[in-house]
Ligand SMILES: Cc1cc2nc3c(=O)[nH]c(=O)nc-3n(C[C@H](O)[C@H](O)[C@H](O)COP(=O)(O)OP(=O)(O)OC[C@H]3O[C@@H](n4cnc5c(N)ncnc54)[C@H](O)[C@@H]3O)c2cc1C
Ligand code: SF4
C-alpha cells in the first residue's frame with residue numbers, strides 16, 4: 037500500500053517550483069558589514085550632493101568623501117560579509133533573492149546602469165539636446181585624480197573608465213572573499229584587477245600626461261578595431277591608423293603591438309591555454325563580468341536554442357568586423373580619403389550598433405536581466421575568433437572525473453556562458469566548447485569535484501573521430517547543436533591525455 | 537508494437553528508458569512516476585531548498601528530449617501491478633497494459649517505530665514531497681533535531697542551518713558516520729559539524745518524540761533521558777528499497793525486489809533496477825543492494841538492454857562514491873573499511889589545518905586496495921587503475937602526483953603525503 041500522504045501529493049513543481057523557505061532567525065549582520073554599509077551610504081550621499089550641486093572644480097576632500105568612502109565602504113562590506121562564513125561555495129538564497137532573479141530590484145538596477153551608459157556614451161549628443169548638467173558635477177568630482185594622473189581635467193571618458201575600474205576592484209574584493217578557498221580564482225581575480233587598473237586605467241592616463249596617444253593595451257582588433265581602421269581619429273567611431281602612424285615611435289609601437297597581439301600572440305596563447313588567457317584573465321569586459329557580474333551569472337540561458345542563436349550571432353559579428361575593416365581599406369585605397377567615402381556609413385553603423393549599444397549598453401546594462409556575459413557570448417568578435425581557435429586548435433579542455441557526476445546541475449547553472457556543462461559531465465565526456473571562457477566557476481561549484489580546467493599535452497582528443505580540425509569544423513557546420521541525445525552511459529571517462 | 541512500461545523516473549528508470557530507445561526505435565516506451573513529471577537529480581534536493589538552484593535547474597535533460605525520443609511521461613502513482621494480466625492500475629484512474637515492465641521505484645526513508653514518529657513536523661528527506669513538506673514546516677521551526685548521522689542527515693542539517701534553524705544531531709555511533717568512515721575521517725567531519733555550530737550528540741539515540749497537544753512535534757527525548765526542544769524532527773536513519781508495489785504479488789522480494797544478474801525478476805517480463813533492486817548472484821552469498829546514483833545509472837543501462845532482449849549482465853565494478861559534508865569534499869575508491877581487517881594496513885595523512893586528509897589501504901601482501909580523500913580531489917581513472925592492476929602500495933605512494941585532480945594553482949601535498957606514508961610503511 038502506498039501512503040496516503042504520498043498519493044495525495046499534487047504540488048506543481050513545474051509551474052510553482054519551490055519557494056523561499058521561511059527563516060527562523062534573520063541572517064546576522066556583523067559590525068564590519070554595518071560599518072561598510074554606513075560608509076557606502078555616506079559616500080553615495082556625498083556623490084549625489086556633489087553631482088547635483090554641479091561643482092565647478094573638484095577637490096580631494098570631495099573626491100575622498102564620495103568615491104573614497106564608496107570604495108572603502110564597498111570593500112569593507114564585502115570583506116566582512118564573506119569573512120562571516122567558512123571558506124567554500126556559499127550560494128544560499130541566490131534563487132530567492134529579488135535582485136538576482138529578475139525581480140523588481142533587478143529591473144530597477146538594469147535601468148539605472150543602462151541610463152548611466154547612455155548618459156556617458158552619448159554625452160555630447162545628449163548635452164546638445166539639453167541634458168541637465170548633473171553629469172558635469174560628477175565629472176568635475178574626479179578632476180583632482182585626472183589632473184594628478186593625466187595633467188588635465190577629467191572628461192566623461194575618464195570618469196567612465198574610473199567608475200569601471202572601481203567596480204572591478206570593489207567587486208574583485210567580493211570575488212576574492214567568496215572564492216578564497218580556491219587559488220585559481222584568487223589569482224585570476226588578481227589578474228583581471230591588475231590589467232584593468234594598470235593597463236586600462238593608469239597606463240592610458242600616463243600616456244596622456246606624456247602627450248602620447250591614450251591607447252588601451254588590453255584591447256586589440258577585432259574587439260577594439262579602431263587602431264587598425266584607416267583614419268585620423270576624428271569623427272564618430274573613426275579609425276586611428278593614420279593618427280597613430282604619425283605619432284612617432286609610440287604610435288608605431290602601438291600599431292606593431294596591435295598587429296602582433298592579433299596575428300601571433302593570440303593564436304599561440306590560445307593554443308597553449310585556451311581563450312581564457314584573454315577572456316577571464318586580461319580583458320576588461322571579462323574583468324567586469326567576473327567581478328561585478330558574478331551575482332548574475334546564473335541567469336544565462338542554457339537551452340539548445342540559445343546555443344544555436346549564439347552560434348549565428350557571434351559569428352555574424354565576426355564576419356561583419358572583417359568586412360567593415362576590409363571595406364574601409366578598399367575604400368581608402370580607391371579614394372585616398374582616410375575618413376572614407378562609401379564605407380564610412382558601414383563603420384558608423386558597426387560602431388553604434390556593436391561597440392556602443394551591444395557591448396556597452398546591453399552588455400553591462402542587462403547584467404541583472406540576462407547574466408554577465410551577454411556580450412561575450414553573443415556579440416564579441418574577439419570571443420568568436422578565440423572560440424574557433426579554442427575549439428579546433430587548443431590544448432585547453434575541462435576534464436570530467438570519470439563517473440563521479442551525479443547530475444546535480446550546479447555547474448550548468450553557474451556557467452555564465454550558458455554551457456550545459458552537466459550535459460557533458462554526466463556522460464563522462466570532457467568539455468571542449470568554443471564559448472568556454474575558462475572562468476573555472478563550474479569546477480569550483482561542483483560539489484563532487486568532477487571538473488578540472490586543464491591544458492592537455494596536445495590538441496588531440498577534440499575531433500570526435502572525424503580526424504582533425506578541418507573535418508571537425510565541416511562536421512560542426514553541417515550538424516547544428518541538438519538537445520542531448522545521450523542515453524546516459526555509465527561509461528568511465530577517459531581522462532588520460534588525448535582521449536575523451 | 538511492444539509496449540515497455542517503466543515505473544519511476546529516477547536515474548535508474550530514465551537511463552533504462554533512454555537506453556531502450558536507442559536499441560529499440562519502434563517500441564512504445566512509457567515512464568510512470570508520481571513524484572514529478574520530469575526526471576530531476578535527487579542529490580540536488582538540498583540545493584533547491586538552500587536557493588542555489590531552482591527546481592528547473594536540477595533537471596538533467598531539456599524537456600524537449602522526451603518528445604524528441606518519443607518517451608511518454610505519465611505523472612501518476614501506480615497503485616497495483618497485475619502480474620497475471622500484465623497491467624498497471626493507476627491512482628488517478630485507469631489502467632495501463634504493458635508487454636515488458638521495469639520497476640525502478642527507488643527507496644523510502646527508514647522509520648524504526650519510535651513513539652511519536654507519525655506526528656506532524658516529523659519527516660525524512662528523500663523526495664520532492666519531503667521538500668515541499670519541509671518548506672511548509674519551516675514556518676513554525678526555530679530548533680530542530682536530526683536523528684541519524686549519514687549523508688542525508690548532514691545535508692538536512694546544512695539546509696536547516698542555512699535558514700537560521702538551530703540544529704541538534706543525534707548520532708548512535710562514537711563519531712559522525714563512524715560505521716562507514718574510518719576514525720580520522722569521521723573525527724574530521726565531526727569537528728567541522730561542531731565548528732559550524734551544530735550541537736552534535738554522539739552515542740545518543742532517539743527514545744521518543746513528544747506531542748505539543750495539536751498532533752505536532754515539540755521536543756524529543758533521548759535514550760539518556762534528555763529532553764531537547766525541536767519544532768522539526770528529521771529522521772535520516774537510512775533508506776530501504778521501496779517495494780510497496782510488489783508486496784502480495786507473484787514478484788519475489790527480499791529486502792528489495794529480487795533480480796538476477798540481468799536484473800530480471802522471477803516473472804518473465806518484469807525487471808527491476810536502481811535502489812529498489814536486490815541482485816542475487818551465483819556463487820556469491822551476499823546479495824547486492826546498491827543505493828547510490830552511480831549504481832542506479834549503471835543498472836538502468838543494463839535494464840534497458842535486458843528489456844530490449846540484448847545479452848547483458850550487471851557487473852558492479854570497482855566501488856567509488858563521493859559526497860560533501862558542509863564545505864568538505866570526500867571521495868572514496870575501492871575497499872576502505874571503517875576499521876582495518878586482519879592484516880590490512882591503513883596509511884593516513886592529515887594536513888595541519890585538519891581539513892584535508894588522504895588514506896591509502898593495502899592488504900597483508902602490500903597490494904593497494906582502496907583510498908579515501910578528504911578535501912582533496914583525485915582522478916577516478918588513475919585510482920581505479922591502481923586498484924584494478926593490483927599495484928603495490930609503494931608504487932601508489934610513488935605515483936600519487938598523477939592522481940591529483942585539484943584545480944590549477946592549488947597547493948599540492950603529494951610529496952608531504954608520500955613522506956608520511958613511507959614513514960608508516962617502514
Ligand atoms: C537527499 C539525498 C541525497 C543523495 N545524494 C546522493 C549523492 O550525493 N550521491 C549518490 O550517489 N547518491 C545520492 N543519493 C541517493 C540517490 O539519489 C539514489 O540512489 C538514486 O536517486 C536512486 O535512483 P532510482 O532511480 O533507483 O530511484 P529514485 O530516484 O528514488 O526514483 C524512484 C521514482 O519512482 C517513483 N515511484 C515510486 N513508487 C511509485 C509508484 N508506486 N508509482 C509511480 N511512481 C513511483 C518515485 O516517484 C520516484 O521518482 C541521495 C539521495 C537523497 C535522498
Ligand atoms: S564551462 Fe566552466 S569554465 Fe567554461 S565558462 Fe562555463 S563555468 Fe566558466
Ligand code: SF4
Pocket residue numbers: 440441442443444445446447448457458461462481482483484485486487
Ligand atoms: S559536474 Fe558536478 S556540478 Fe555538474 S552536474 Fe555533475 S556533480 Fe553536479
